[in-house]
Amino acid sequence: MVESDHSSKVGARTYSYYPGCSLHGTAAEYDISTQLVCQKLGIELRELEEWVCCGASAAHSTDHLLSLALPAHTLKQAEEKGLPLAVPCAMCFSRLRTTIHEIKNKDTLNLVNSAIGKELGEPVAVESMLQMLADESISLPVTKPLNGLKVACYYGCLLARPPEVVGIDDAENPQTMERLLVRLGAEAIDWGLKTTCCGAGVAFPRLDIVLKLSHRLLSLAQKSGADCVAVACPMCHANLDMYQKDMIAKFGQKTKLPVIYFTQLMGLALGFSPKELLLDKHLTDPLPMLREKELA
């Protein structure tokens, strides 16, 4: 855990931080790279002390009230802190935003309040890490521009849909990540499956579906000339990164395509080393490609 001084002084950009379970587990590299990038950009992240699980797909597929009450706990804490909430994981972000959307209905609000035993006030602003870092007003002190790196930006479903809840710029053809990476010197390729499903949690019961869907994404990205795929969601990263061996076996996909968190790419551009950014933790090793591009 990177210690950041919890000085009470509220800087220009101070956010409550909600990492979620993945970033304290399999997606540690997303958490570390996010914190390093924010530190570099003078953005203070104050992790909520008692955040709880956002319920993910487990809750909302079993009990509607539970799927709202869990995020409500986190919203209540963020409300008490009074700071805007930055959320790197797409699933947590989607659950928090959906809850805010649902409690606009008075009856739902009362149900949730009674479930968590607290009164929810005016919710704080909840922003995905991508939306927050892509803000044009943030100056990016790029020391090692990602020249020559062709990136296929992948949003998956939760960052893009439903548009009125997540507030994405264009639900079918978003450009938020592209604009950010271009500012870092990279080249964003135009491809058609940015927001098409990667298979998400179906990997456990029906791995074949995930392989089919994820393979389709990766092969199109490869065919479109991408050197790597940038993601902003632990689930997408898992499905696209972990099973490339099986895809080669099943579909005869020629070469592997590295899948990197957009915050790791930002870290590289801002001068952090691949080691600090835990780029060596991916199953599809991005380092050979990055060394060839003199970025590692």
Add this chain to the structure above:
Amino acid sequence: MGEDFTQQIRDKAKELLENGAVECVIGYETGSDGVSARPAFIYDAAEVDRLAFDNTCTHNLVKYLLDKKGKSTAVVVKGCDSRALNLLLSERQIQRDKVYVIGVVCPGVVEWGWNKRSEQLQKRCNWCRQHTPVVSDFAVGEPITEEPPAEFADVAEMATKTAEDRATFWRDQAERCIRCYACRQACPGCYCIDCFVELLDPEWVGIRIAPDENWMWNTIRAYHLGGRCISCNECERVCPVNIPLSLLNRKLEQEVLDLFDYKAGMSEDAPAPLITFKKDENLGIAE
């Protein structure tokens, strides 16, 4: 202030009457109580010395031009009275070439008193923003250019009351109204041959002197002056039962200013707000 203005008016009246430019000069003369001014109609140059001007000259003499249609007449007007000229010109009740305007820059008139001169300036002079006549052929006195901004404290104060209190307030005023129509007679804007209140077919108001009827009379009289009232406040002065008509007039004056950015009587050819429109204006209704 009085002596110099009076002399200028007398000289001009004498000149106009002698060279036949006008048949009559309408001005002020000292009334029978020896103090308060009253309207004077001078037809003969020899009588010009009756004319006088001081801070009791409260009447709006423009009203009398309505009886002088077609006859060339001179009239003494203060700043507020002069706006009535533009009103009647734009509504084709008088012709500019038949009226010689003696425009007096007015420092303010005092409350109406009997045989003793009051020192109390009238309400209308406190909120006056038109000391200098907007129309004049012969100017008397130094024009005053900087005018204070419009303020409507009295209207704002009434607006703070609850709807019920306002309704009660106006019902009580209506109860006191005796339908003498003095306000209508004093107002230059009222020149209808048959006023709506006296019609029996359609019987809009009816002749019963009762609170409801009186309420409707006061409401419609004010509405008919909407965008036309030049706030000379003579209606309130002449009201025998002291109904605060200025409140109604000034509420409408404020609304007309806010909604249509219009001030009555400022020019002869600007159409009154209720007989014109702008296609894309947003008046905050039916949005």
Add this chain to the structure above:
Amino acid sequence: MSEDNSPLVIGFLCNWCSYAGADMAGTSRQAYPPNIRIMRVPCSGRVDPLLIVKCFEEGADAVLVAGCHPGDCHYTEGNYHGRRRFALLRDLLDFMGIEKERFRIEWISASEGKRFAKVVSEFTDEMTKLGPRKVG
């Protein structure tokens, strides 16, 4: 107020748009409360402030004037003039103690039957909540 003190709403509807919209509400069976009594006028510009003040003088609870959307008037400018008159009248009546909400102006086109029903329902409910006119 009628007997069971539910509010009496007097509606002046312009023949070309709102009256046709009310007809459309009928043909598509869009129910709304029966408090409104509808008078047909050629144009919202024909609704005389004298009539509206007369309604309130005689104790009516609420008046609705409905005309064509600006730009759609069959006579080109009728609703533009009406809009100015009603804006001024509404402020004057409010100043004299008749709450602004009691005098409502709506633009309803010939094809907005459903909207007419919604407006009348909303207006009637609002007036029921507001209760009878209170004069001390």
Add this chain to the structure above:
Amino acid sequence: MSRIGVFVCHCGTNIGGIVNVPEVVEAAKAMPLVAYADENKYTCSEVGQGSIRDAIREQKLDRVVVAACSPRMHENTFRKTVATAGLNPYLLEIANLREHCSWVHSDSKKATAKAIDHVRMAVAKVARHESLFPKQVGLTKRALVIGGGITGIQAALDIASAGHEVVLVEKEPSVGGRMSQLDKTFPTLDCSACILTPKMVDVAQHPNITLLSYSEVKEVRGFVGNFEVDILKKAKMVDHKTCTGCGTCWQKCPEKVTSEFDLGLGQRTAIYIPFAQAVPNKPVIDMENCRYQKYLKWTQTEEGKKPPECRICEKLCPTKSIAWEQQEEIVTEKFGALVVATGFKTFDHSVYGEYGAGRYPDVISSLQLERLMSAAGPTEGEVLRPSDNTHPKNIVFIQCVGSRDDKVGRPYCSKVCCMYTAKHAIMLKEHDPEVQCYVFYIDIRAGGKDFEEFARRAQDESGAVYLRGRVSQIYQDGKTLKVLGEDSLIGRPVEIDADLVVLATGMEASEDADRLAQTLHISYNIYNFLIEAHPKLRPVETQTDGVFVAGAAVGPRDIPDCVAHGSAAAAKVIGLLSQDSLTTDPLTAIVAPMKCVGCFACKAVCPFNAIEEQTTRDGRIIASVNESLCKGCGLCVVACRPGAINLRGFTNQQLLSEVMTLVRR
């Protein structure tokens, strides 16, 4: 003392089902001045009208109230009824007990109370009615048709063949409208140009028709029989009197621009005719792109060097018809009747992000496919992929693009897409037997003569695969378009590698149809389709007498219906113009000379300049009403503080008596 008769209608159960009609009749009998009250099952029927006539004679009634359906339905019917019984037709008032009462209220007690109030108001108003006498006004026996598509052409030809003069105004350089862009037409597959072009030529050559192409209606004044219309004739920069249409100029013009007629798939020159069979077959110059115009407009400040002067067309024109000094011109003409046939435009499918939002060149609209299949089209009839001009094998059609879709605000069905897609499937198979068509649809709607058989033929004979389901996404994968959809009949997702995707875009009102409707004072709905007087009984008339509407401008419609609509509108116009004079509506304003103070507020508000100035014997200048211009809006009456001007039919007395009987009950 008046003797008023009140006739309350059951209208079958429409009124009687909710409103207690006998109770209303009893209440009516007790109302002041009511001498007779009765009820009818159907007052508008022959029996019902007969009972009114008999009652007027037997009871010596001098005024009648009919409490039934909306006055907008049968006011004229009952005016004729009372007239035949010798009563002035305007001594009648209708109380609306159906649309405004029984059809919208379920509580019988309250509905009956409301019905009684409405009758009370009608009785109070009719008591103040006076006899009114319409006037005869002359009419101009000329008609204006706005829109030169097939509907407008048909209407113009029919009116002209009845001997009346017609002016046909068309915004584009040529008549023909959307139909001229089609290749074949369903269900007969005959060639669109072959059946359309002869009619276009007829319009140009008909002695009674004046064709004003490249022109627009700017303003309309007046009323039925006496319309005055300002028509803007845009500057063509070519003198069509001397020009022979030889074609030298548009063959030699160096400036190539994307052709609007070919929907961006082809090019045209700056001086151009939109398509080969254009009528008039004479060019216009596109001011935006003509090199000489750019040369004239170039100023020192713009970077780059001065563009060439060009003027090649002028040099080569054998008849010296290029007229640079030509200015746009507004001509004002008088007409007795107007027909609006402004047609439709296709839905702009770029709002669909899931279909590529217009980014993929091989995702085209059906109308663009028509241009590709048309022998006069940019590819001379060869269906080629716009991206690489190769022959497509797998062609996917997606139905209901911009129709039956609330998400894009187009919930209505555009009626023709299922048929033209079937036509495309059949024609494409004939063009190239190896083609395989897929059609994603929700429901196939083929309701018309030979339509279902035609749609069946696309599946059975042309082998088109119809997949019932919507397409979730299209993305470009190298050269092919991956179409991800669903076949809901087998409940499985479907993925097709398509060479070409055709979107069956729906029909929308044409560009700024709402502005034109406002100019003509006719109403239009939220999709800007024009609103007809009655959807079933008066489909080609509007609420404004003398203004008729026809074709796709009123709603989605195929060619046979449009032609029928055009002829129907023409029949209405011919009926109108066959009269020598028109009876005007007597509901106009009237001035009481003794009350007028000459402030002319009435003149300031009158939209129709119907107020004139008149000098009385005692020298006062007062207002007077020109009754042939007055349309009866009543604005003057409200502007008149002394109440010197009144509106017949809606007098101050009548409206006040309605209010008083209501508030004092």
